[in-house]
Amino acid sequence: MKKVMCSLLSTAMILSLTACSGGSSAPAPSDGSKAPETTAAASETTAASGGGQEAPTGDPVYIAPNAADMTGTVRFWTAFDGKYGTAKLIEDFNQYYPNIKVEYDVYSNNSEGNLKADTAMMAGEIDALLSFGAFNTSARWENNMLLDITDKLAADNLDLDEEWAGGGYLYNGRSYAIPSGGLSVFIALNMTRWNAAGLGDIPEEWTWDEYIEACRKMTEKDSAGETLVYGGTDFNQRDYWTYAVRQTKGKDVFYNEEGMADFDNPLCATILQRYKDCEDEGIWFKKMDLISNGQKSRDLLWNETVASCVESIITRFVTDTEKYPHDFILGYAPYPINAPGETNYAQGNMPNSFFCIPKNAQDPDAAYEFIKFASTYGGKYLYMAGHTTTWTKTNPDEIVDLIFGSAEEASKWIDVDSYIANVLAVGAPAYHEERIVAYAEIQTILQEYTDYILNGSMSIEDGLAEMNELCNEAIEEKMR
Numbered sequence: 001m002k003k004v005m006c007s008l009l010s011t012a013m014i015l016s017l018t019a020c021s022g023g024s025s026a027p028a029p030s031d032g033s034k035a036p037e038t039t040a041a042a043s044e045t046t047a048a049s050g051g052g053q054e055a056p057t058g059d060p061v062y063i064a065p066n067a068a069d070m071t072g073t074v075r076f077w078t079a080f081d082g083k084y085g086t087a088k089l090i091e092d093f094n095q096y097y098p099n100i101k102v103e104y105d106v107y108s109n110n111s112e113g114n115l116k117a118d119t120a121m122m123a124g125e126i127d128a129l130l131s132f133g134a135f136n137t138s139a140r141w142e143n144n145m146l147l148d149i150t151d152k153l154a155a156d157n158l159d160l161d162e163e164w165a166g167g168g169y170l171y172n173g174r175s176y177a178i179p180s181g182g183l184s185v186f187i188a189l190n191m192t193r194w195n196a197a198g199l200g201d202i203p204e205e206w207t208w209d210e211y212i213e214a215c216r217k218m219t220e221k222d223s224a225g226e227t228l229v230y231g232g233t234d235f236n237q238r239d240y241w242t243y244a245v246r247q248t249k250g251k252d253v254f255y256n257e258e259g260m261a262d263f264d265n266p267l268c269a270t271i272l273q274r275y276k277d278c279e280d281e282g283i284w285f286k287k288m289d290l291i292s293n294g295q296k297s298r299d300l301l302w303n304e305t306v307a308s309c310v311e312s313i314i315t316r317f318v319t320d321t322e323k324y325p326h327d328f329i330l331g332y333a334p335y336p337i338n339a340p341g342e343t344n345y346a347q348g349n350m351p352n353s354f355f356c357i358p359k360n361a362q363d364p365d366a367a368y369e370f371i372k373f374a375s376t377y378g379g380k381y382l383y384m385a386g387h388t389t390t391w392t393k394t395n396p397d398e399i400v401d402l403i404f405g406s407a408e409e410a411s412k413w414i415d416v417d418s419y420i421a422n423v424l425a426v427g428a429p430a431y432h433e434e435r436i437v438a439y440a441e442i443q444t445i446l447q448e449y450t451d452y453i454l455n456g457s458m459s460i461e462d463g464l465a466e467m468n469e470l471c472n473e474a475i476e477e478k479m480r
Helices: 086-096 111-122 134-142 150-154 191-196 208-218 240-247 266-283 287-292 297-302 364-377 377-385 398-406 416-424 439-454 461-477
Strands: 072-078 100-106 126-130 177-185 185-190 227-229 308-310 330-334 350-356
Touching: 072 086, 072 364, 086 100, 086 364, 086 377, 100 240, 100 364, 111 126, 126 134, 134 350, 134 439, 150 177, 177 287, 177 364, 177 377, 177 439, 185 191, 185 297, 191 208, 191 330, 208 266, 208 308, 240 266, 240 308, 240 439, 287 439, 330 416, 350 439, 377 398, 398 416, 398 439, 439 461
Parallel strands: 072 100, 072 126
Antiparallel strands: 126 350, 177 350, 185 308, 185 330
16 A cells, blocks of 8 residues: 555544524624624523533524623634734724724644644633634644633524534534634636637536536637647645535535445546546646646636636635736636536535634633624625635625625626625535544545546556545544
8 A cells, every 4th residue: 555645633533513493683793784683691501511502592692792891802813814804803893892902813724834823822822713624623622722612602592503504513512613614615717718608697506517518618729639728627725626525425525424434435436537537638727737836726717727617715816916917707606516406515605614712711701702703793704815604694795895895896806696606605505524533634645645546646446445445444543
């Protein structure tokens, strides 16, 4: 067997989902947008220790009744600079909590940056953290680095599943983070090339076969058959081929029903073969070229090397024509489905980041009010960074106005209807995770073997078989 190149800190636990009812209530946001109404007092409901959460029995409390009187300082670590929503989030929070000071630092969401964040947490230098990825976040709560916020959420009648769709991430029946940051995956379109190919309206749903045919029509080749403009390409991260698996399965992309590795699922081979066929035909830019050259799929769209691409955060850059020059309207098609009639679990906003409080925060009450706000009314500011929120009460029209100023101004840059339908996608089905045993080890194996398969050093069949075997060994080791 080929040797896995590196190891990552991982978890040996199973996430559970809870299901409950909930109401809606809070004072209107400071920008005047419509919000649910709120009760003044919180319920005293608490979650059962070590088991599933009890259902809240009253209306949610998003803003503390004594918000104006609360004091404290919150040292917030995030991956997003002030111009990408953080400054606006803090400004809006202080409209309600004027006497809580929020200071922020930016860390990089990579191995080095996450190690830096962990070190700072252990040193007592962080009060609130935007933590990315289920494996990073679960490693933190499993290693006793995060504050248990179960009782705080229960006191405010905030049910994870009701407030944040598909978001009941628990550890031993307790809540250590709010899974409110989301990721929307879609097909980004150069509408000039889409229209020139005569492809009509952006589809409300489509299959991979239909998307590939659209790529074929948007591809331009010279007289010698060399590709000048590719119809499409995948996103520039190795694991994005698994999003087509997530689309079909809806949960637990790496695991079968028995909790073991699922890379022997025939769907995995079908997806990878589809990649290779499109690349061999010259209608898709090669994924390994993206990876080996450090290129971004969106940059190829901006410079018209490709006419479409799988994307998630491209909207963040669309108005910056100085850095990303282009003269076309950006369109958004839904992520394709593998077979007609399937539920598209890649349509909605998938849980991707978590607001949490380190266990040794200097002012946990102030930090809790901040992460609660950032996960509800303040979730809209994640869109300024190209990310999304999973909060179920998000207003799509408010997001368009926030990012572009108005729908009229937005129409100068994007196809607004397809943005609302396929990026905001409020209430649409979304993939989530319930099981992440040996998740980080599996991610490491996946990264390595994706390279072997895509660069041709292993066949799809052999690469997936060996990947499955190694992942099963990692899962068994964690379960001992």
